[in-house]
Amino acid sequence: MNSSDRSPEGLNSPEPKPKNFIQEMVERDLAEGRSGGRVHTRFPPEPNGYLHIGHAKSIHLNFGIARDYGGKCNLRFDDTNPLNEDPAFVESIRRDIRWLGFDWEDREFHASDYYDQLYEWAVHLVREGKAYVCELDEKEIREYRGTVTEAGRPSPWRDRPVEESLDLLERMRQGEFEEGRYTLRAKIDMAAANMKMRDPLIYRIRHAVHHRTGDRWKIYPMYDFAHCLSDAIEGITHSLCTLEFKDNRELYDWFVENCPVSSRPYQTEFARLNLTHTVMSKRKLKRLVEEGIVEGWDDPRLPTLSGMRRRGYTPEAIATFCDRIGVARTDSVIELALLEHHLREDLNARALRVMTVLDPLKLVITNYPEDRTEVFQALNNPEDPDAGTHELPFSRELWVERGDFREDAPRKWFRLAPGKEVRLKFAYFVTCEEVIRNEKGEVIELRCTYDPQSRGGQSPDGRKVKGTLHWVSARHAVECEARLYSNLFTEAHPEAEGKDLLECLDPHSLEIRPHCKAEPYLASVAVGESVQFFRHGYFVVDPDTNEERRVFNRTVGLRDSWAKLEKKLQPG
RNA sequence: UGGCCGGUCGUCUAAGGGUAGGACACUAGGUUUUGGUCCUAGUUGUGGGGGUUCGAAUCCUCCCCGGCCAACCA
Numbered sequence: 021m022n023s024s025d026r027s028p029e030g031l032n033s034p035e036p037k038p039k040n041f042i043q044e045m046v047e048r049d050l051a052e053g054r055s056g057g058r059v060h061t062r063f064p065p066e067p068n069g070y071l072h073i074g075h076a077k078s079i080h081l082n083f084g085i086a087r088d089y090g091g092k093c094n095l096r097f098d099d100t101n102p103l104n105e106d107p108a109f110v111e112s113i114r115r116d117i118r119w120l121g122f123d124w125e126d127r128e129f130h131a132s133d134y135y136d137q138l139y140e141w142a143v144h145l146v147r148e149g150k151a152y153v154c155e156l157d158e159k160e161i162r163e164y165r166g167t168v169t170e171a172g173r174p175s176p177w178r179d180r181p182v183e184e185s186l187d188l189l190e191r192m193r194q195g196e197f198e199e200g201r202y203t204l205r206a207k208i209d210m211a212a213a214n215m216k217m218r219d220p221l222i223y224r225i226r227h228a229v230h231h232r233t234g235d236r237w238k239i240y241p242m243y244d245f246a247h248c249l250s251d252a253i254e255g256i257t258h259s260l261c262t263l264e265f266k267d268n269r270e271l272y273d274w275f276v277e278n279c280p281v282s283s284r285p286y287q288t289e290f291a292r293l294n295l296t297h298t299v300m301s302k303r304k305l306k307r308l309v310e311e312g313i314v315e316g317w318d319d320p321r322l323p324t325l326s327g328m329r330r331r332g333y334t335p336e337a338i339a340t341f342c343d344r345i346g347v348a349r350t351d352s353v354i355e356l357a358l359l360e361h362h363l364r365e366d367l368n369a370r371a372l373r374v375m376t377v378l379d380p381l382k383l384v385i386t387n388y389p390e391d392r393t394e395v396f397q398a399l400n401n402p403e404d405p406d407a408g409t410h411e412l413p414f415s416r417e418l419w420v421e422r423g424d425f426r427e428d429a430p431r432k433w434f435r436l437a438p439g440k441e442v443r444l445k446f447a448y449f450v451t452c453e454e455v456i457r458n459e460k461g462e463v464i465e466l467r468c469t470y471d472p473q474s475r476g477g478q479s480p481d482g483r484k485v486k487g488t489l490h491w492v493s494a495r496h497a498v499e500c501e502a503r504l505y506s507n508l509f510t511e512a513h514p515e516a517e518g519k520d521l522l523e524c525l526d527p528h529s530l531e532i533r534p535h536c537k538a539e540p541y542l543a544s545v546a547v548g549e550s551v552q553f554f555r556h557g558y559f560v561v562d563p564d565t566n567e568e569r570r571v572f573n574r575t576v577g578l579r580d581s582w583a584k585l586e587k588k589l590q591p592g
Numbered sequence: 593u594g595g596c597c598g599g600u601c602g603u604c605u606a607a608g609g610g611u612a613g614g615a616c617a618c619u620a621g622g623u624u625u626u627g628g629u630c631c632u633a634g635u636u637g638u639g640g641g642g643g644u645u646c647g648a649a650u651c652c653u654c655c656c657c658g659g660c661c662a663a664c665c666a
Contacts, residue, residue, distance in 0.1 A: 038606050038614090066666055101665065158664055167662055169594045203664060213595040215662050224664035243666050266597060267661050289597085296603085302666095344615065346605050351659055355603045358616050368629060403629065434627070443625060477625045488625050555626050582627040 040347040042081065042288060046089055046258060055257035055284070059091030062256050063117070063124075064247065067097050067231075068104035069302045070317045070324040071116045073338070073359075074293040080342040081290065082260055083122040094254055095124035099132050100246045102230040110231075112317075116325040120335050127254075131246045132232045134253055138241050139193065141249060141279040142204060142222055146185045150278055151222060152178055153188040154205045161203070164210070165218050171211035172218045178207060192225055195238035199225045204239075208274065216267045217274070220244055248272040252281035259285045262292040263349065293345070294353040296512040298323045304521060313525065314508070320573050321508040321529050331505060332550050332560030332575030337366040353513070360576050364558070367575065371552040372400045372407065374545075375445065375490040376538040376572075378502055378556060380419040382465040382494065385450060388416040393495070396446045396476070398541075410541045414447050417494040419537040421555075424489050425466060427455065431589055434487035436466065442487040445554065449474035449485055490554040497537040500570040502559065504531040536572075543570065550575065 039047070046059055061082040065071065071079075086093035095117065099105050117124070145151035154177045156164060166172030185204075192202050204223040212218055223239040230237060248271075251259045259272075269287045276284060294300060299308075300323060308314050308322070317324055320331035328338070341362040345354055375398075394414045400407035420436070429437035436442055441451040448470040456465035473480050477488070506529050514524040545551055547561045557577035564571045 040605090064666095068666085098666070104665075161664075162662075165662060167594085170662095171594095172662090200664070215595085218662085221664055226664085240664095242664075247666085263597075264660055265666090267595085268666095270596095291598095344604080348605070350598060350604090352604060355616070358604070361616060364628090373626080373628095399625095402624095402626085432627090445625060485625090487627085490626075552626085552628085555628070557628095578626075578628050580627070585627075 041349065042085065042258075042260065042290060042347055043088070045288065046085055049257070050089065058255070058257050059086060059089040060094070060255055060257045061086050061091065061260060062094040062096050062251065062254065064096045064098045064250075065113050066101070066104070067099055067106060067109035067113060068101070069109060069306065070326055071113055072300055072305065072325060073295065073323045073328065074300045075116075076120060076325060076338050077293040077342050077345070077347075078260070078262075079117060079120055079122060080339065081347055085258065085260075091257075092127065093122070093124060094127040094129055094256070096129040096131065096250060096254065098243070098247060098250075099130050099230070099232065100241050100243060102226060102228040102240060105231055107231045112326060116329075119325065119329060120338065129250070129254060130232055131241075131250050132230060134246070134250055135233060135237055135241070137253060138246060138249055141281075142241075142245070143186065143189065144279060145206065145222070146182060146189060146204075148278070149182060149207065151185070151204055151206050152180050153185040153192070154178075154203050154219075155201070156203075157200060161221075165215065166210070168215065174210050175205070175219065178210075178219070189223075192223065192239050193237070195227065197225055199227055201225060206245075206271075206274070208271075214267055214270050216244070216271045220271060244268055244271045245275055248275050248285065248287070249279060249281065251285035252276055252279075252283050255283045256285040259287040261287060261289055263289045263351070264292075265289055289349070290347050291349055291351055294351075295323060295356055295359065296353055297356045297507040297509050297514075299509075299514055299521065307521070308508075313522070320503070320505050330560075330562065330573065332367075332558060332573055333363060334366050334550070337363040340366070355512075356507070363576050364579075367550055367552065367558040369403055370401070371550045371558055372410075372545075373398070373402070373552045373554055374539055374542050375412070375492055376500070376502070376536055376542065376553040376556065376559075377419040377421050377490070377492050377497075378504075378533050378536050378553075379422040380492075380535070380537045381422040381425060381463065383418045383420045383450070383491070384465060384467050385416050385418070385448075385470045386453070386467050387469045390416050392416065393493075394447075398446050398539075412446060412539055412541070413493045413496040414444075415493045415495050418444070419492045419494055419497060420444075420466070420489055422463075424487075425452070425463065427463070430586065432585065434485075435489060436487070440487075441485050442489050443474070443477050443485045444491045445488050446477055447475075447491070448472070448477070449479060492537045492539050494537070496540050498540055498543045498570065500536050500538050500542065500572055502533040502536045502553075502572050502574065503562065504533065504574045505529065506531075538570075552578075 063079050063082045083093045154175045156175050164173050203221050205219045208217045210218050221242050222245045226240045229235050266289050272287050318326035318330050341359050396412045397409040398412040425436040436452050443449050450468040450470045452468050454467040458464050508529045509524045510526045511524040545561050547563055550560045553559050558575040559572040560575050562571040562573045
């Protein structure tokens with residue numbers, strides 16, 4: 021399927037894709053010659069956690085804008101708080117961005133690269149009378165700041181002589197004072213309606229070892245000071261961030277305008293991504309990991325990029341998803357179904373079809389010779405004739421899906437039931453003649469007869485069977501483990517009605533099937549590769565796979581219209 | 593209660609004074625050796641009241657609702 025086929029005029033008139041407000045802004049800026057006709061963006065993660073699907077939106081936006089308008093996009097680690105940051109996160113962030121398909125070339129930067137320059141500018145602000153060293157403690161600073169409805173009061177140190185501030189600042193840097201003793205603050209407006217402008221902190225004392233600068237620094241810059249100036253240093257033209265930074269923009273501009281920078285970046289805010297049935301905040305993700313609710317940052321139920329990769333998501337699916345959701349300034353929550361749609365769309369086009377029985381039930385073909393084996397050619401992918409075929413062995417004893425047999429078949433049941441005939445995919449028609457039970461009365465085996473004339477799955481007399489089942493030759497079956505993942509949360513909006521996150525957990529979000537039966541071809545699929553388990557869904561080979569054990573993660577199920585139908589039939 | 597931002601189908605997102613369109617979801621049908629895919633059709637929307645205008649989702653006004661801001665986090 022080619023999207024251009026849908027256009028009546030074909031390839032020559034692709035439907036014009038609407039532009040989002042950021043693209044419009046960039047085009048306008050380019051047309052007006054702002055920033056010298058340059059476009060330069062950046063993706064600025066703090067290395068204090070793993071990237072998630074929300075970051076993917078930002079990465080696609082920033083790198084996409086650069087790509088589409090002949091610009092560049094930097095990777096910059098916003099490492100201004102050594103307490104939270106870890107080089108392990110730096111590496112995971114690099115890996116995730118590369119996985120998404122983006123390349124920052126030689127432009128990997130760190131805010132810590134700029135500590136000297138930032139310090140110089142802080143000194144500049146003090147000399148200009150625009151910053152001062154304050155001795156209020158944390159609690160006092162909060163009190164003096166006032167509230168959203170009341171103006172703040174000036175710090176008693178606000179008018180400290182410049183030379184004194186300069187001296188104190190230098191000694192702060194040298195490590196002469198304990199943490200919390202002093203701060204450097206911008207002198208702006210304690211009565212500003214915008215709380216961010218009430219003499220915000222520029223530096224705080226931290227006797228911490230930074231993962232890149234070691235113990236060289238005893239003071240660390242705050243985000244609002246470091247971020248905008250880092251943008252200026254790098255010649256960023258468009259600094260894109262999420263909506264909650266709207267109020268910070270006034271401060272952003274203040275620092276850029278009051279420091280002798282040689283480049284003028286502009287901040288623009290867009291709505292962050294929210295998804296139903298999951299949580300996106302680092303705090304909540306961290307809680308799930310640390311309380312052992314999930315098995316780590318790469319747990320396939322998490323929306324972290326490493327989790328999604330392990331779940332079997334593809335970068336292509338994430339890309340088309342990001343493209344489709346757009347970029348706007350409205351707070352929004354995207355339905356998980358949309359993400360899953362793009363995932364199925366991608367996987368449907370390329371995942372090889374294989375047959376795996378998740379809940380095995382023995383099926384014996386009584387009129388098929390015991391010592392015989394046939395080999396059928398199984399189509400790898402009906403969506404892609406070029407994908408070829410693979411060999412599929414067939415014999416007298418097979419495994420079929422327990423759920424494909426019903427003693428008392430409901431209405432519109434196309435599958436196995438006493439006396440019913442079905443097609444075994446690529447093989448023969450079989451008819452269920454007898455049901456074998458154990459002493460507890462449980463069905464343990466189906467005895468069937470096959471029609472030799474139906475070889476390949478068609479009968480010469482043209483009779484139709486509605487049901488086509490997947491199966492695995494018992495003698496040739498490969499054992500494997502399937503991990504069936506579903507949403508971590510039962511609620512579309514966890515915590516929505518004052519519920520605690522943990523109350524919304526689905527206890528069945530992971531169901532392990534340790535003894536599945538797969539056709540032999542599956543043994544050759546490599547870790548990280550995706551396949552479709554016929555009639556079940558898309559699965560990916562998990563890294564836990566080794567010589568003794570093959571593990572498959574369910575990425576996403578196939579749509580199941582029978583499940584819907586059955587639900588509808590039931591009450592009536 | 594102060595400031596700022598924002599409200600278009602169930603969910604996202606277009607239309608920027610001139611036919612409210614697309615995608616997902618949902619419903620019904622068709623095709624099918626996956627109850628998958630694919631195809632066809634359909635339901636559903638401009639938060640509310642005033643105003644300007646031949647004409648308003650779009651401009652003005654009042655109201656309502658939602659989000660963000662009072663870390664030495666980012």
